[in-house]
Amino acid sequence: xHVLVIGAAGMxxxxxxxxxxxxxxxxxxxxxxxxxxxxxxxDRPDFGGALEMLAxxxxxxxxxxxxxxxxxxxxxxxxxxxxxxxxxxxxxxxxINLDGTQALFEAIRLEGAGKAYCPRVxxxxxxxxxxxxxxxxxxxDHALTPLTSYGTQKAIGELLLADYxxxxxxxxxxxxxxxxxxxxGKPNKAASGFFSGILREPLTGQEAILPVADTVRHWxxxxxxxxxxxxxxxxxxxxxxxxxxxxxxxxxAATVAEEIGALxxxxxxxxxxxxRRQPDPxxxxxxxGWPRAFDPERALAFGFSGDASFDAIVQIYIEDELxxxxxx
Amino acid sequence: xHVLVIGAAGMxxxxxxxxxxxxxxxxxxxxxxxxxxxxxxxDRPDFGGALEMLAxxxxxxxxxxxxxxxxxxxxxxxxxxxxxxxxxxxxxxxxINLDGTQALFEAIRLEGAGKAYCPRVxxxxxxxxxxxxxxxxxxxDHALTPLTSYGTQKAIGELLLADYxxxxxxxxxxxxxxxxxxxxGKPNKAASGFFSGILREPLTGQEAILPVADTVRHWxxxxxxxxxxxxxxxxxxxxxxxxxxxxxxxxxAATVAEEIGALxxxxxxxxxxxxRRQPDPxxxxxxxGWPRAFDPERALAFGFSGDASFDAIVQIYIEDELxxxxxx
Numbered sequence: 001x002h003v004l005v006i007g008a009a010g011m012x013x014x015x016x017x018x019x020x021x022x023x024x025x026x027x028x029x030x031x032x033x034x035x036x037x038x039x040x041x042x043d044r045p046d047f048g049g050a051l052e053m054l055a056x057x058x059x060x061x062x063x064x065x066x067x068x069x070x071x072x073x074x075x076x077x078x079x080x081x082x083x084x085x086x087x088x089x090x091x092x093x094x095x096i097n098l099d100g101t102q103a104l105f106e107a108i109r110l111e112g113a114g115k116a117y118c119p120r121v122x123x124x125x126x127x128x129x130x131x132x133x134x135x136x137x138x139x140x141d142h143a144l145t146p147l148t149s150y151g152t153q154k155a156i157g158e159l160l161l162a163d164y165x166x167x168x169x170x171x172x173x174x175x176x177x178x179x180x181x182x183x184x185g186k187p188n189k190a191a192s193g194f195f196s197g198i199l200r201e202p203l204t205g206q207e208a209i210l211p212v213a214d215t216v217r218h219w220x221x222x223x224x225x226x227x228x229x230x231x232x233x234x235x236x237x238x239x240x241x242x243x244x245x246x247x248x249x250x251x252x253a254a255t256v257a258e259e260i261g262a263l264x265x266x267x268x269x270x271x272x273x274x275x276r277r278q279p280d281p282x283x284x285x286x287x288x289g290w291p292r293a294f295d296p297e298r299a300l301a302f303g304f305s306g307d308a309s310f311d312a313i314v315q316i317y318i319e320d321e322l323x324x325x326x327x328x
Numbered sequence: 329x330h331v332l333v334i335g336a337a338g339m340x341x342x343x344x345x346x347x348x349x350x351x352x353x354x355x356x357x358x359x360x361x362x363x364x365x366x367x368x369x370x371d372r373p374d375f376g377g378a379l380e381m382l383a384x385x386x387x388x389x390x391x392x393x394x395x396x397x398x399x400x401x402x403x404x405x406x407x408x409x410x411x412x413x414x415x416x417x418x419x420x421x422x423x424i425n426l427d428g429t430q431a432l433f434e435a436i437r438l439e440g441a442g443k444a445y446c447p448r449v450x451x452x453x454x455x456x457x458x459x460x461x462x463x464x465x466x467x468x469d470h471a472l473t474p475l476t477s478y479g480t481q482k483a484i485g486e487l488l489l490a491d492y493x494x495x496x497x498x499x500x501x502x503x504x505x506x507x508x509x510x511x512x513g514k515p516n517k518a519a520s521g522f523f524s525g526i527l528r529e530p531l532t533g534q535e536a537i538l539p540v541a542d543t544v545r546h547w548x549x550x551x552x553x554x555x556x557x558x559x560x561x562x563x564x565x566x567x568x569x570x571x572x573x574x575x576x577x578x579x580x581a582a583t584v585a586e587e588i589g590a591l592x593x594x595x596x597x598x599x600x601x602x603x604r605r606q607p608d609p610x611x612x613x614x615x616x617g618w619p620r621a622f623d624p625e626r627a628l629a630f631g632f633s634g635d636a637s638f639d640a641i642v643q644i645y646i647e648d649e650l651x652x653x654x655x656x
Contacts, residue, residue, distance in 0.1 A: 090437075090495065109418075131571060134469075141462075141471045144487070145572055152491040156484050159472070163480040167418065243459060244473060 001026060002033040003234075004067060006058060006104070007078030009038035011183065012124070012226055016076060019227050021047050026074065027235035035070060038079065058100035064107035071111065074234045075121045075170075077104060083128060084190055086150040097153035105160055109169040121161065121172040122233045125246050127219055129155040129176065132289040140248060140298045147289045158246040165245050173233040174246025178221040178306075179290075181259075182317035191286045195220070198256070199263050199314060202271040204327055211280035214257040217292040221251045222316040225307045232304055244298070250306035252313060253293035262310040266318065267326055329354060330361040331562075332395060334386060334432070335406030337366035339511065340452070340554055344404060347555050349375050354402065355563030363398060366407065386428035392435035399439065402562050403449045403498075405432060411456060411478040412518055418477060425481035433488055437497040449489065449500040450561045453574050455547055457483040457504065460617040468576060468626045475617045486574040493573050501561040502574025506549040506634075509587075510645035519614045523548070526584070527591050527642060530599040532655050539608035542585040545620040549579045550644040553635045560632055568630070578634035580641060581621035590638040594646065595654055 003020060007013045013036075020031060033050040036042045041055040052070075056063045058079055068075075079100060080086075086093025101123075111117050130138060131147030144155040161172040183196040187208075194211055195218060201208035221229070229249050238245075254262075264272050296304070307313050318324060331348060335341045341364075348359060361378040364370045369383040380398075384391045386407055396403075407428060408414075414421025429451075439445050458466060459475030472483040489500040511524040515536075522539055523546060529536035549557070557577050566573075582590075592600045624632070635641050646652060 143469045143471050146487070146491070147494075147571060149491050149495070152487050155487050159474070159480050159483050159487075163474070163477050166475075167477070243475060 001029045001031055001073040002035070002070060003031055003074045003076070004035045004037070004070070004072035005076045005078065006037045006067070007076075007080065007124075008036035009040050009042040010078060011185070012180070012223065012230075013038065013042065013078050015223050015227050016078070016230055017042070017045055019231060021045055023231075026231070029073075033070075035067065035072060037067060057096075059095045059103060064100075064103040065110070068104075068107040068111045071117055071119070073119055075104070075108070075119050076124075076230060076234070077101065077121060078124045080124070080154075081150070082190065083148055083150040086153065087148055090149060093149050093153060097150065098156055101153075101157045102160065105164050105169070109164065112169060118168065119170050120234055120238075121170045122230055123157055123161050123172060123174045123246070124230070125154045125158050125174045125176045126151065127176055127178055127248070127291050127294075129158065130291045134291065137293045137295050138248070138291055139295050140244075162243050162245040166243050171238055172245050173236065173238060173241070175229050175233050176246055176248050177226055177229065178219045178249055178251030180223055180226055181220045181313055182222070182321070184223070184317070184321045191283050192290075194283070195259070198259060198275050199317065202263060202274040203267055203314075203318065203322065205274070207274045207276055209278050210256065210275050211278060211283040212256060212287055213279070213284070214260070215255055216287055217253060217255045218287070219251040219253055219291055219293055220307075220310070220313060221249060222307050222313045224316045224320060229304055229306075236302055240302070247299040247302065247304065248294045248296040250296045250299055250304055251294065252307050252310050254310045258310055262314045265311060266314045329357045329359055329401040330363070330398060331359055331402045331404070332363045332365070332398070332400035333404045333406065334365045334395070335404075335408065335452075336364035337368050337370040338406060339513070340508070340551065340558075341366065341370065341406050343551050343555050344406070344558055345370070345373055347559060349373055351559075354559070357401075361398075363395065363400060365395060385424075386432060387423045392428075392431040393438070396432070396435040396439045399445055399447070401447055403432070403436070403447050404452075404558060404562070405429065405449060406452045408452070408482075409478070410518065411476055414478040414481065415476055421477050421481060425478065426484055429481075429485045430488065433492050433497070437492065440497060446496065447498050448562055448566075449498045450558055451485055451489050451500060451502045451574070452558070453482045453486050453502045453504045454479065455504055455506055455576070455619050455622075457486065458619045462619065465621045465623050466576070466619055467623050468572075490571050490573045494571050499566055500573050501564065501566060501569070503557050503561050504574055504576050505554055505557070506547045506577055506579030508551055508554055509548045509641055510550070510649070512551070512645070512649045519611050520618075522611070523587070526587060526603050527645065530591060530602040531595055531642075531646065531650065533602070535602045535604055537606050538584065538603050539606060539611040540584060540615055541607070541612070542588070543583055544615055545581060545583045546615070547579040547581055547619055547621055548635075548638070548641060549577060550635050550641045552644045552648060557632055557634075564630055572626070575627040575630065575632065576622045576624040578624040578627050578632055579622065580635050580638050582638045586638055590642045593639060594642045
């Protein structure tokens, strides 16, 4: 089979590519061909099958049609301008996150207009489609009320995914990812960055800043769990999904205090002492609008499974990013 | 003030235009100028102020910018391809209902990029943004799960309306209209047509076909109430709306049996006897996916008011379309 990954150079895209190559199969079928696309060329992985690498902007004329002309069996659509940038640059956010997604969906519809073609499309959505006010635990029937342009663009992508799937143009699954922790790499300026930072930095002896209260509660998944969601979405039986094509993924609800507890159990009191409390009213306010927990009933019924606990999330970071051991 | 009505030649557009001219004022300000637009030129109404009439397609390049260059204070966006046609012609539905709406919103944003400009935008949405399964009475926080391309396009319009309003590009209010009864004019092929037909035809001595069971329950408003919703949306204080810019309007929930009861009270048993029961499994199935009733708490709190009863809806038709008297 032929698998297309759009957004392959990002953190999740690279981990997904590794997993695809590691498994070599998807839903019982051998992966014969892999096409990797991003605005910057992804690193060339070590893959035995046919490999195509492309640096291209999905929103540009003809790019989506060119990607789809190869008739991939599975399309992973991970490409997006992130929340902060989509908020800072209104036009760029809509161009990539909305026009780019529309261009992809239209290319698939038009490719199938001649000779039958109905690929599985896995669309990465986000809990950013939900904005306050909402209940402490959000159910599967809760209204989409995004508080950002990014969340709006993801919510629109979900609606298009459902309509194109209903019309039989493709077989879509939308995956509403929890906030990913522990994000590898350097600290960034995302408002959510501290959720990873207060673990990642202390685990390697660095100081980290905590801008919110210990009582803040949020919804998390490890990168490994997120890749698992995407792989499951690519292979699951979609016959029972009906028109509700996007699902709240099973995350782990945890307070900042519970994060710190997991850090303490993994790396001791010295690590915890590296967290410096420095309240930031701007971040406090942004975070207040974010979901705290979900009851992901449908996703569980459809066989998605998440991290076992916040301790497991920390352990995954140590295994996958630090070679299984903490620096002395 | 300058009022722009897009979709002015349709049933609601014409009634709205009449109401605007009849009132002569909106929110306490005199209407100095009226611009009426539709794909076919609307009939020229008798209006003392400045009047501009245009036949134009909102989705065509430059049309939206031309309409907005006149800097209307209020924009009523009623233009849409209806449900059945948007389902039959996928491309046309998306072009008019989505691209046209986006073009309008973008034209307003770009007009304001030079010199400050922030009009009120009244967007007509529909209860078609909701699809089964849902509870018997739908609350304000219920998820949008449209079952048609039309409903999808309206739901996307709502999301854009909210985001553009949040960013301060305009001050938008989305009005989720109930099914309008009694629709004046000839019977049409819309799946919902019988809800009006079983009243309109018997009221003037004609036979009408009822394709569903008497127990079917649905959510209704008269054309007069619908115009009232639009006028209120144009003038209401929006400061408490937050990001939730689209509201379920207060309709009247009624079963087909209750409709028939209202007909009987208005026009007697002879009128009722003109309803011919002819079950149609296709229409039965479509109607099963439609909302039955709402709890329009927010709309009521924001001052919207609907019809008093189904009897009142029938009376409005007799007054507004039959000159107040039933034909002998």
